[in-house]
Amino acid sequence: MDAYALTDVGQVRSMNQDSIFSSTEPIGSLQNLFLVADGMGGHKAGDFASRFVIEKLVEFFSHEYPERDVHGILKEGIRTVNRALFEAASENPDLLGTGSTLVAATIKGNVLYVANIGDSRLYLLREQLEQVTRDHSYVEELVALGKMKRGSHDYIEKKNIITRAVGTGREVDIDLFALKLKSRDYVLMCSDGLSNMVDEFEIEYIIRSEEGMRQKVESLVAAANRNGGRDNISVVLIEPQISEVGL
Secondary structure, three states: OEEEEEEEOOOOOOOOOEEEEEEOOOEOOEOOEEEEEEEEOOHHHHHHHHHHHHHHHHHHHOOOOOOOOHHHHHHHHHHHHHHHHHHHHHOOHHHOOOEEOEEEEEEEOOEEEEEEEOOOEEEEEOOOEEEOOOOOEHHHHHHHOOOOOOOOHHHHHHOOOEOOOEOOOOOOOOEEEEEEOOOOOEEEEEOHHHHOOOOHHHHHHHHOOOOOHHHHHHHHHHHHHHOOOOOOEEEEEEEOOOOHHHO
16 A cells, blocks of 8 residues: 655645645554544634644544444544534634534555545545545535536535534534445545645546656645645545455
8 A cells, every 4th residue: 555645735825724644554443544634613723623633533543442343433533533622612712613624534455434524525546536425515415406506606606615524513424435446546535625726637637647656646736736726735645556366
């Protein structure tokens, strides 16, 4: 397995409110761990929220949970950290309204396990680039109901309105996915600073290039900045390197 992760402030923001974590080595009961969080709730609160979520999740996952399956570990960790962030924000007026998106992933054998809340995304690149996670946003809910067209003027204006985030309530709904991986697959995780700035065709072109993993990620961040860099940009790119023999 190979992976590279990078976060960048972008061209407009003065502070990076994204946080990331990437480990191809075991973390507690998980064989590897990858996290992207995008904070919200104002200048100070957003920075606090994303760092809190990443640091507390890594702390939770660092313990062994032999009786839980992978999804069980992810769910319990996220629920625990969600409650902790909600309580911390409730006790500090400066953190009122704070929250964070989250996309988490881990690979066990040839299976990719994913959890997401908000609009940070996970994509799988196989025959083509496909979004695995579903955005928890106002516009995507209207698209699902047939009341808004993706890419329309209204969609673009309101696409940053999040309907689900870590830390905004005592409980949180988590979307979970499990996918069988194949050889030559790539997994991309990112904040909306990438997905809003670079279209999927260019993202796929960069990932399929002959560059190394670090260069691919740096090229993705550079493309987002070249296209305006209006938000913080976070990218985690994973090459699982699944063996054909194990399939």
